[in-house]
Amino acid sequence: MKIAVLAHNPDLYSNRRLMQAGRIRGHDMRFINVSQCYINITADNPKICYRGGEVLSDFQAVIPRIRPVDTFYGTAVVRQFEMQGVYCLNDSISILRSRDKLRTLQILSRKGINMPITGFADLPLDTTALVRMVGGAPLIVKLLEGAQGVGVVLAETNQAAESVINAFKSLRAHILVQEFIKEAEGKDLRCFLVGHKVVAAMERKAAPGEFRANLHQGGTATLAKTTKEERHMAVQAARAIGLRVAGVDIVRSKNGPKVLEVNSSPGLEGIEETTGKNIANLMIEHIEKHAINH
Numbered sequence: 001m002k003i004a005v006l007a008h009n010p011d012l013y014s015n016r017r018l019m020q021a022g023r024i025r026g027h028d029m030r031f032i033n034v035s036q037c038y039i040n041i042t043a044d045n046p047k048i049c050y051r052g053g054e055v056l057s058d059f060q061a062v063i064p065r066i067r068p069v070d071t072f073y074g075t076a077v078v079r080q081f082e083m084q085g086v087y088c089l090n091d092s093i094s095i096l097r098s099r100d101k102l103r104t105l106q107i108l109s110r111k112g113i114n115m116p117i118t119g120f121a122d123l124p125l126d127t128t129a130l131v132r133m134v135g136g137a138p139l140i141v142k143l144l145e146g147a148q149g150v151g152v153v154l155a156e157t158n159q160a161a162e163s164v165i166n167a168f169k170s171l172r173a174h175i176l177v178q179e180f181i182k183e184a185e186g187k188d189l190r191c192f193l194v195g196h197k198v199v200a201a202m203e204r205k206a207a208p209g210e211f212r213a214n215l216h217q218g219g220t221a222t223l224a225k226t227t228k229e230e231r232h233m234a235v236q237a238a239r240a241i242g243l244r245v246a247g248v249d250i251v252r253s254k255n256g257p258k259v260l261e262v263n264s265s266p267g268l269e270g271i272e273e274t275t276g277k278n279i280a281n282l283m284i285e286h287i288e289k290h291a292i293n294h
């Protein structure tokens with residue numbers, strides 16, 4: 001099959017692994033830099049062009065690995081491949097849903113999937129009431145479009161919470177306010193899903209003095225044993241968002257597991273190293289099974 005990895009940096013571990021896994025399985029793999037694509041939208045002959053004018057045609061599948069900063073343009077390119085009938089491992093609408101934490105939680109809540117108590121408001125007028133609504137400090141203030149732990153703040157007192165919320169608001173940033181799951185003790189569960197199945201899971205632990213478990217924030221990972229309930233929850237969450245490949249972040253609270261977010265381009269490095277699983281290969285196999293008759 002002719003398969004494109006649609007991403008930004010060909011040297012990134014995840015992208016290298018996907019290219020390699022596809023080649024090992026005999027596919028014609030092509031790395032496409034998303035920002036160097038341009039699109040000609042016409043009724044009879046729409047085209048996706050690349051760099052010097054090459055027309056990108058005959059692809060049977062696309063693996064989108066869109067960075068948060070490229071979300072708008074990247075999902076437009078993915079959408080164009082979809083319009084032309086190409087199988088995209090994650091589709092553009094699902095990627096967009098996952099990029100907005102509020103939108104994700106609204107969808108999960110509709111499906112009855114547990115999450116920390118979360119509040120959202122646009123105006124700073126009601127900050128005090130908003131803080132009270134989610135149960136008061138300590139609480140988490142989160143940028144809706146943050147990633148890798150950047151934009152997640154812990155406010156330990158109501159006063160600190162109000163100051164942080166008002167500061168973000170004055171910058172016109174969109175945020176959500178969330179109950180802090182203290183008993184998680186800086187740990188979370190990253191479930192990696194391919195095709196509505198948890199294929200690997202790791203427990204991440206924050207660095208000393210830190211509450212964010214992200215590996216980019218110095219967190220460390222170990223192989224995780226997940227419960228049936230946790231696996232079911234991760235599958236439900238990815239399905240609700242519509243992702244075939246997803247990284248679902250779950251915190252273990254005293255009232256059971258709770259979903260924090262659903263990632264549409266989860267990194268492969270940490271999870272492959274920690275679990276020893278060949279995730280890139282599983283992603284390629286999924287394409288082989290589903291791209292032809294989609």
Ligand SMILES: Nc1ncnc2c1ncn2[C@@H]1O[C@H](COP(=O)(O)OP(=O)(O)O)[C@@H](O)[C@H]1O
Pocket residue numbers: 116140142146147148149150151152178179180181182184186187188211212213214249251260261
């Ligand atoms: N409500 C919360 N309670 C406890 N820890 C949290 C909470 N929200 C986030 N965290 C911690 O911060 C990390 C980053 O939060 P997350 O919502 O996954 O955003 P990001 O997109 O930046 O990864 C999580 O992996 C978790 O360790």
Ligand SMILES: [Mg+2]
Pocket residue numbers: 148149214249261
């Ligand atoms: Mg996360």
